[in-house]
Amino acid sequence: MKPISIFIHGWHYPSTRIESVQEHLEEGVSMHHCVFSNAYYLKEDSLILSATIEGKRIETIEVSLRTLEVVQSRGVCNKNTEYHEQIVNLVNANRGLISRRMKATA
16 A cells, blocks of 8 residues: 555544554554554554544544545544544544545555
8 A cells, every 4th residue: 555645634633654664663652552452554544544633643533445434533542532522533534535535646
């Protein structure tokens, strides 16, 4: 899969794509979950995003590239945050953007 660049901005939640193995490691360590240890960087059907508020990681989002649906979105220690529903809704509202970016890099 060719890398796609994506930045979703809505209200307070910018979401950027986690691309490199190092970025997966940093996200997993910071968020205390398995995005690195379960090798999500090898999943060809997944887009991994990091939602932040003022530069602080809030939730890590997995989007299926086949269906463009949010598979999961987790905060620190795999817990949902108070922003969970808003983040999932924001990503779902930007399926068209994700699709256009995928087509542009195909």
